[in-house]
Amino acid sequence: MSENDVFPNAWAVIMAGGSGTRFWPASRRQRPKQLLPLAPGDDRSLLRATLERIAPLVPPERVLVVTSAALADATAAELPELPRANVLAEPTGRNTAPCVGWAASHVRRRDPNGVLMVLPADHHIGEPDAYLAVLRRGLEAASRGALVTVGIEPTRPETGYGYLEVGEEVGDQVHRARRFVEKPNRQRAEQFLAAGNFLWNSGVFFFRASVILDAIATHLPGLGQQLQAYELAAANGGEHALVEKTYATLPSISIDHGVMEKADEVLVVPGSFGWSDLGSWTTSWELAEHDESGNALPADAVIVDAKGNFASVEKTGKVVALVGVSDLVVVDTEDALLILPRSRAQDVRAIVDALKARDDERV
Amino acid sequence: MSENDVFPNAWAVIMAGGSGTRFWPASRRQRPKQLLPLAPGDDRSLLRATLERIAPLVPPERVLVVTSAALADATAAELPELPRANVLAEPTGRNTAPCVGWAASHVRRRDPNGVLMVLPADHHIGEPDAYLAVLRRGLEAASRGALVTVGIEPTRPETGYGYLEVGEEVGDQVHRARRFVEKPNRQRAEQFLAAGNFLWNSGVFFFRASVILDAIATHLPGLGQQLQAYELAAANGGEHALVEKTYATLPSISIDHGVMEKADEVLVVPGSFGWSDLGSWTTSWELAEHDESGNALPADAVIVDAKGNFASVEKTGKVVALVGVSDLVVVDTEDALLILPRSRAQDVRAIVDALKARDDERV
Numbered sequence: 001m002s003e004n005d006v007f008p009n010a011w012a013v014i015m016a017g018g019s020g021t022r023f024w025p026a027s028r029r030q031r032p033k034q035l036l037p038l039a040p041g042d043d044r045s046l047l048r049a050t051l052e053r054i055a056p057l058v059p060p061e062r063v064l065v066v067t068s069a070a071l072a073d074a075t076a077a078e079l080p081e082l083p084r085a086n087v088l089a090e091p092t093g094r095n096t097a098p099c100v101g102w103a104a105s106h107v108r109r110r111d112p113n114g115v116l117m118v119l120p121a122d123h124h125i126g127e128p129d130a131y132l133a134v135l136r137r138g139l140e141a142a143s144r145g146a147l148v149t150v151g152i153e154p155t156r157p158e159t160g161y162g163y164l165e166v167g168e169e170v171g172d173q174v175h176r177a178r179r180f181v182e183k184p185n186r187q188r189a190e191q192f193l194a195a196g197n198f199l200w201n202s203g204v205f206f207f208r209a210s211v212i213l214d215a216i217a218t219h220l221p222g223l224g225q226q227l228q229a230y231e232l233a234a235a236n237g238g239e240h241a242l243v244e245k246t247y248a249t250l251p252s253i254s255i256d257h258g259v260m261e262k263a264d265e266v267l268v269v270p271g272s273f274g275w276s277d278l279g280s281w282t283t284s285w286e287l288a289e290h291d292e293s294g295n296a297l298p299a300d301a302v303i304v305d306a307k308g309n310f311a312s313v314e315k316t317g318k319v320v321a322l323v324g325v326s327d328l329v330v331v332d333t334e335d336a337l338l339i340l341p342r343s344r345a346q347d348v349r350a351i352v353d354a355l356k357a358r359d360d361e362r363v
Numbered sequence: 364m365s366e367n368d369v370f371p372n373a374w375a376v377i378m379a380g381g382s383g384t385r386f387w388p389a390s391r392r393q394r395p396k397q398l399l400p401l402a403p404g405d406d407r408s409l410l411r412a413t414l415e416r417i418a419p420l421v422p423p424e425r426v427l428v429v430t431s432a433a434l435a436d437a438t439a440a441e442l443p444e445l446p447r448a449n450v451l452a453e454p455t456g457r458n459t460a461p462c463v464g465w466a467a468s469h470v471r472r473r474d475p476n477g478v479l480m481v482l483p484a485d486h487h488i489g490e491p492d493a494y495l496a497v498l499r500r501g502l503e504a505a506s507r508g509a510l511v512t513v514g515i516e517p518t519r520p521e522t523g524y525g526y527l528e529v530g531e532e533v534g535d536q537v538h539r540a541r542r543f544v545e546k547p548n549r550q551r552a553e554q555f556l557a558a559g560n561f562l563w564n565s566g567v568f569f570f571r572a573s574v575i576l577d578a579i580a581t582h583l584p585g586l587g588q589q590l591q592a593y594e595l596a597a598a599n600g601g602e603h604a605l606v607e608k609t610y611a612t613l614p615s616i617s618i619d620h621g622v623m624e625k626a627d628e629v630l631v632v633p634g635s636f637g638w639s640d641l642g643s644w645t646t647s648w649e650l651a652e653h654d655e656s657g658n659a660l661p662a663d664a665v666i667v668d669a670k671g672n673f674a675s676v677e678k679t680g681k682v683v684a685l686v687g688v689s690d691l692v693v694v695d696t697e698d699a700l701l702i703l704p705r706s707r708a709q710d711v712r713a714i715v716d717a718l719k720a721r722d723d724e725r726v
Contacts, residue, residue, distance in 0.1 A: 025684070300723075304713045313700065319725050321388070321714040323703035325691070332700055337676065339693060339702065340686035350667045351684040360663075362682050 007139050009113045011209070012058045013103040016047050016067045016075060016121035017093050021352045022280045022345065025336035026312065029363060032071065034121035035078055038278050040288035040296070046278065047078055047121045053128050054119070057135055064088055064106060065121075066099045091247045097258040098223060098250040100205070101216045102243075105227045108209035109234065115142050116212065118205040118255075124287060126274015134271035135206075141174050142206035146267045147215065147260060149177060149206075151199025153272040157189035160279070162201040162256070164268050177268040180261045199270055205255065212259070219262045223251055280345040281329040285310035297322070310342065335362050370502050372476045374572070375421045376466040379410055379430045379438060379484035380456050384715045385643045385708065388699035389675065392726060395434065397484035398441055401641050403651035403659070409641065410441055410484045416491050417482070420498055427451055427469060428484075429462045454610045460621040461586060461613040463568070464579045465606075468590045471572035472597065478505050479575065481568040481618075487650060489637020497634035498569075504537050505569035509630045510578065510623060512540060512569075514562025516635040520552035523642070525564040525619070527631050540631040543624045562633055568618065575622070582625045586614055643708040644692040648673035660685070673705065698725050 020033030027033045034047040042049055051063060060081040065088070067075045072089035076082065088103060100118055107114040117135060125131045134150055141148045151164045162183055167176035180201065184192060192198035217224030226246060233242040260266050276287060288296035294308040298320055301311065306322035311330040313320055320330065329345055331338040340347060355363045383396030390396045397410040405412055414426060423444040428451070430438045435452035439445065451466060463481055470477040480498060488494045497513055504511045514527045525546055530539035543564065547555060555561035580587030589609060596605040614621070623629055639646060651659035657671040661683055664674065669685035674693040676683055683693065692708055694701040703710060718726045
C-alpha cells in the first residue's frame with residue numbers, strides 16, 4: 001500500500017480486450033492497439049500508460065485487467081508488476097456488461113467494500129493531473145454508493161460518441177446525469193455543443209462492486225445469476241472451467257445500455273483533461289506535433305510540397321520522402337505498408353477484412 | 364569465339380556511368396540504376412541484361428564497359444565473365460565524346476579493324492530479336508566505314524528526346540541521316556510524328572574504331588590529341604596515371620554534338636523493338652503489367668478504390684495496402700520510403716538534393 005493510498009478500497013478495472021483493427025498494420029491480432037505506443041511522444045503502450053497514470057490512486061495489486069484469452073499472456077508480459085491473477089481472460093468478447101460484472105465479482109470476493117473505477121485501455125489523456133482529480137471525485141461519489149460516470153466537456157460537434165445530459169449539481173463538481181443520449185447526427189451534435197449541458201460519454205465508470213453487482217442482478221438477471229455461479233465455482237476452484245464453458249452464453253451488451261441507462265440514478269463527474277479516444281490513424285495525426293504544413297512525420301523526413309500527411313515508420317534509420325502529396329496516412333512496418341487518405345482512415349477495416357478473407361498471416 | 368561469331372571484329376562499348384538519381388531510393392550513389400533490375404519482369408540488372416542481349420553478336424571478351432572509377436568494382440562484380448581490363452574507369456564523367464573516344468582507342472589497340480557498337484546500359488528492349496537484327500545492320504554498315512546511328516520509330520509526340528530526320532535509303536533498311544534535331548516542343552513533336560520521317564535518336568552508334576578516332580581528330584582535335592597521348596602512355600604502362608591526371612580536362616561534350624552532327628555523312632538504321640529509355644519511376648509503371656485499375660503493384664498487394672498506382676517493395680513478404688489513392692509512385696527499400704504522384708517522378712531529384720545537402724548517407 002503506497003503512502004498516497006487515500007482510497008484503500010479503490011480498485012481499477014482496465015478493459016483491454018480490443019482488437020484494434022483500425023490501427024493495422026501496427027496493430028495485429030496478437031498485438032492490438034492497447035499494447036502499442038500509439039500516443040505521440042509517449043513510448044509506452046496505451047495499456048502501460050493507463051496503469052502508470054492511475055498509480056497515484058491504486059497500486060498494481062489492486063488493478064485488474066480484463067482481456068481476451070488470446071491476449072492474456074501478452075497483457076501480463078506488458079504489465080509484469082501486476083499479479084498474474086489480476087489478468088482476467090475472457091474466452092470470448094461479450095461487450096462490457098459481462099466484463100465489468102465479472103471484474104466486480106472478483107473485486108468483491110477480495111474486498112467486500114471494494115470500489116471500482118472502470119477504465120478503457122485505449123484512451124489518451126493530455127492532462128494527467130486534471131484526470132486524476134476527476135478520478136478522485138468519481139471514487140468519492142461511488143464510495144457513497146452511487147453509480148458514477150465521467151462526462152467529457154465536448155470540444156467539437158462530434159457525431160461518433162454518445163452523450164450525457166447533465167442535471168443539477170449534487171456535490172462538488174458532481175452532477176446528476178439526466179439521461180444517456182445515443183450518437184447524434186450532426187445537427188443535434190451542434191445543438192448539444194451550443195447547449196453546454198451535454199457531455200461525451202467517456203466509458204469511464206465508478207461504483208462499489210456490490211452496488212454494480214446488485215444493479216446487474218436487477219437489470220440483467222441472467223448475467224447476475226451466471227456471475228453468482230462463477231463466484232460459487234471459484235470457491236471450489238472450478239471458476240475457470242465454468243467460465244470457459246459458459247462465457248459465450250452471456251448477454252453481449254454494454255454496461256451503459258444494460259445497466260447505467262436503466263438505473264434510477266447515475267451521477268456524472270464532468271471533466272476536461274485533454275481526453276482523446278485513440279480511434280484511428282486520423283486521431284494519431286491530430287494528436288501529433290505538426291510542421292508548418294500540417295505534416296506529422298518522423299523528424300528526419302524529407303518533403304517537397306507535402307501537406308497534412310501523417311507517417312509512422314517502425315524501422316529505425318529509415319527515411320520517409322514525400323513529394324506533392326497531401327493528407328495521406330502512411331504506416332510502414334516490417335511486413336506491411338499502408339497508404340490511404342486521412343479522411344478514409346476507417347477503411348483500414350476493409351484491408352484487414354481482405355487479408356483475413358485470404359487467410360493472410362499479416363493481420 | 365562463339366560459333367555465331369559472324370562479326371569477328373565487332374566490339375561492344377557499354378556506357379554505364381550513370382548515377383540514376385531519378386530511381387532513388389532504389390538507386391544510390393554506389394548502386395545506380397544500371398546495376399539494378401529495373402525492367403519489370405526481369406530480375407537481371409539493366410547492365411547484365413544489356414550484356415546478355417548482345418551475346419549472339421559479341422562474346423564478353425569483346426565487350427568494354429565504361430563507368431566511373433567509384434563504380435568500377437561493382438560493375439566488374441556484376442559482370443564476372445568480363446575480363447577485368449575490359450572495365451574502363453573514368454576518373455570523372457565528361458559526357459559521351461571522351462568516353463566513346465577512349466573506348467575506341469582501346470579497341471583499336473587490340474584490334475586495328477575493330478568495329479564498335481556503342482550501347483547505353485539503361486535501355487529496356489521489349490523485342491530482343493528485332494533489336495539484334497538492327498544491330499547486325501548497323502555493324503554491317505559501320506564495317507564499310509560509315510558512322511551509323513539507330514533511330515527509333517516514334518510511338519508518341521515525345522518532347523524528351525532528340526530526333527533524326529531520315530533521308531534516302533542507301534542499303535537494306537539503312538538510310539542517310541539528313542540531320543540531327545534537338546528536343547522539340549510539343550507542336551513540333553506532333554509534326555515529326557505525323558511526318559513519319561523523324562526518328563528518336565537512341566544513343567546507339569556504330570563505327571570502326573579508326574573511323575571514329577579520325578572523326579574525333581577532325582572535329583574535336585583537343586580530345587583527339589589527348590587520346591593519342593593515352594595510347595602512347597599505354598605503351599609504357601603509363602596510361603592510368605595520365606588518365607587520372609588529365610581526364611577532367613577533356614571537353615565535356617556528347618558524341619552526338621561533338622562529332623556525329625558535324626560529320627559529312629551519318630547513316631541511320633530505323634528500328635522498332637519495344638525500346639524504352641528507363642528514365643524515371645513513371646517509365647517503370649508504364650512498362651509493368653497493370654491490373655484492371657491501372658495499378659502496377661506486387662502480386663499480393665491489397666487495394667480498395669486505388670487506381671493507376673505503382674509500388675515497388677524491396678523486402679520479400681511485405682504486403683502493400685492502398686485505399687483510395689490514385690496515380691502514386693511508392694518505392695520502399697530497407698532504409699527509405701518514397702511516395703509521390705506519378706506525374707512528379709522527375710522531382711525525386713529534389714529529394715536526393717535535400718539528402719545530399721544535409722550529408723545524409725541514404726543517397
